[in-house]
Amino acid sequence: MRLLNASGCLDALVAPEIARGLDAYVTKTVTPLPREGNAPVRIAETEFGMLNAIGLANPGIDVFLEQHLPRLAELGVPLWVSVGGFSLDDYVCVAGRLAARDEVETLELNLSCPNVDEVPENVGEVVAAVRAVTSKPLYAKLSAAVADLGATARAAEAAGADGLSLVNTVKGLALDERTLQPVLARGAGGLSGPALRPVALAAVHTCFGETRLPIVGMGGVARGRHALELLAAGASDVAVGTALFADPGAASRIRSELKAELAALGFVSPDNAIGVAHAGYDATLDPRSRVDSKKSLHIGAKMAG
Amino acid sequence: MLRRERRSVVATEAVGPYTLLRVERGSIDPGVPGQFFMLEAPGRLLPRPMSLALAPSGELAFLIDPIGPGTRALCTLTAGDHVGVLGPLGKGFDLEVERPLLVGGGIGVAPLPYLSERLGGPPAVLGFRTSWHAEAAELVPNAEVVLEPTYVTEAMHSGHDVLACGPEPMLEAVRRLTPHAQLAWEAPMACGYGACYGCVVEIDGELKRLCVEGPVLAAA
DSSP: OOEEEOTTSOOTTTOHHHHHTSSBEEOOOBOSSOBOOOOSOOEEEETTEEEEOOOOOBOHHHHIIIIIHHHHHTTOSOEEEEEOOSSHHHHHHHHHHHHTOTTEEEEEEEOOOTTSSOOOSOHHHHHHHHHTTOOSOEEEEEOSOSSOHHHHHHHHHHTTOSEEEEOOOEEEOOBOTTTOSBSBTTBOEEEESGGGHHHHHHHHHHHHHHOOOOEEEOSSOOSHHHHHHHHHHTOSEEEEOTHHHHOTTHHHHHHHHHHHHHHHTTOSSGGGGTTTTSTTOOGGGOGGGSTTSHHHHHHOSOOOO | OOOOEEEEEEEEEEETTEEEEEEEOTTOOOOSBTBEEEEOOTTOSSOEEEEOOBOOTTEEEEEEOOOSHHHHHHHTOOTTOEEEEEEEESBOOOOOOSSEEEEEEGGGGTTHHHHHHHTTSOOEEEEESSTTGGGGGGGSTTEEEEETTSOHHHHOOSSSEEEEESOHHHHHHHHHHOTTOEEEOOOOOSSSSSSSOOSEEEETTEEEEHHHHOBEEEOO
């Protein structure tokens, strides 16, 4: 199991020591052109989570390649680049530019940002088009807010995805205490934090059953127990997002808590817990949890204890 | 190294409608006036950004206005409670000024006691809504207090290096009057250390993170 950050929840250029504590660092989504993002107010706390409407603010692929990537490579942590866009061509453009860069280990396709108006309609189509321009491992980041998540995951798998990142935020709204107007300038935003946890668990549980793809589970992970539950639902790796905002040391704390949780329940390693929430499932028979699996070849032997 | 520390509350004091939260300092660097700390608000998901009001020996003190769920939760803390503290964060005031004048409005007075101490007690002009709010002026030596409907800009003397903190309309007015002022802004923040991209403000025509570029910015 690897511990990652959720895309958009950590800037390794301003907090490199936090990124170095992860098994892989996932960048904020990169698009072909620079984007300033949405006007403020962009964040709001809600009763059991937070909303954000950042709007894919990023320097664009040119500046990313010239200025950010060389500095990120110095971190010495495997790099995942989150790839975004508003059309098939956008995804192909960014993924194609990254294809030849050895500093980049994996591409995560952000197919589910709730904070932009134009979102890709066909996950399979985007994955297939990107697959054609890169041999790098491709993870499809999906939203749970679709009619049939299992079908979407199968489409990603059929199109050549190597894994799934589950889940992105879901749309939520917060109103100001006094004025009853939306707190966020954009209106609605993406809900993350504790409120997203059961949604993420269900999504991981569904997609584990529907595909053979390894899954990075994320959504409200703030304790070792939360990571353990995502593993049990079928995640092979876990990402921390909103919890990093309150506590930059969240990842290392979660790692040690997870170790204790696993030991308490008699698991010798995190990989032995993968999928145990599924009735009759034997983790030792699944290639996703074996050290010599295709996944592990991509990863190297980054087995976090 | 970014590390959230756990500290005990030494005491809380009412200052007009505000609460002065005094926290054990331990090894935490109090930083430069105008820098801020993220304080864990009891029962809330996100911490709240607070500039340091005072740095008495062995303590960090924050002046808090209970205006929302997070600040209200912080004001319920009592001596002996524990609180997560991350900081100092951001960029504070440049203290290399010849003729400092501190200008504050409302809860914007928060960073000025510590700033005043570090600058040797320069003159200050503070504006408040009511005389009850103006009790916070007692934390700042050499302060001239104005109450609404009088604005601080009407009481500001010329020929000074202005260091100001207050509501946006006040900062805009100060900026028009003194283009070389240093202004401390505020914005909603989830993290305070550049991770969330939530606190952007327009700087030089671009949206930039206030927690990274500020919160103290040059007016011009």
